[in-house]
Amino acid sequence: MFTILFRTIILYLFVVISMRLMGKKQIGEMEPFELAIAIMISELASLPMQDTRVSITHGIIPIITLLSMQTLLAVLQLKSEKMRLVFSGKPSILINKGKLDLKKLKDDKFNINNLMEELRMQGYYNLSDIEYAILETSGQLSVIPKTELSPATKQDLKIKPPQEGLPVTLILDGKINFKNLITANKDENWLNQMMKKNSISSVKDVLVAVLDSKGKFYCQLKEKNE
Incomplete structure (x- = not known):
């Protein structure tokens, strides 16, 4: 044994x-x-x-x-x-300029029902909305919608928001991560001030505290019955 x-x-x-x-x-x-x-x-x-x-x-x-x-x-x-x-093959364009390529579908053993299912899973319900659909070598389907149906970006709307960074975990289960504090260019005094501002008396009461991608301090306390 x-x-x-x-x-x-x-x-x-x-x-x-x-x-x-x-x-x-x-x-x-x-x-x-x-x-x-x-x-x-x-x-x-x-x-x-x-x-x-x-x-x-x-x-x-x-x-x-x-x-x-x-x-x-x-x-x-x-x-x-x-x-x-x-060894990896090459991607197949199943929809090219809005038209289905039946030969590529047949070669890749990918029927129209499979294609429609993949499109629905990515939020597209009509073939007429798709400009290109590419079957990658990994088996994933990449979809490029027609330009007029593409989601508007902040650049399209001429909005210039500040660049967001990566969120950093500062406290986890009542313990301070000092390495992450240094990464976020903060110190323990700043953390104590933020805790005081949020009416937190002890680090041990904190389940998680994060400096989010927008630079805002977020925290959640432990449940009382834990």
Whole structure:
């Protein structure tokens, strides 16, 4: 029993590290070869977990091999356009200048119902509203609506708002994050003043305090029954 537990922990950690080294892509954003490698790694790891007669190295060595192949392919794709086309393919324009390309739909095994569903999920309900629809190599659909239907931006309305920054967490669960305070160009005295302004007597009473993207101080206190 302890042998199985030990092997499972080792293989789990090894697979997590391997997937972490592959990058921060979600499953739906993986290229076909990346998804194939991810599936193979999970299968290889499961065999030594289920059968103690299989050496743990018989799972680890193939995983290292696949990870090395994935790294090599990623480097080759960075350096060569041809390699990118071979392993990742190229995007397909399913709607071009407002017209459906039936040949591209057929080649990509993507029927009109699938296309309409993807469009609805992105907030578009009429084919006549779309200028371009591009099926990316990851399987995601990029949609470019007709110009007159594009959302108006602040620049279009000639509004010049100040540039927003990143929100910074200053207090989390009653503890001050001093590193984030320095990042936000604030100090503990400023934080104490903001707490006093918001009638907060102790840092321990704060669930979360954030300096938001507009530079405003926001905080939420802990519930009394916590």
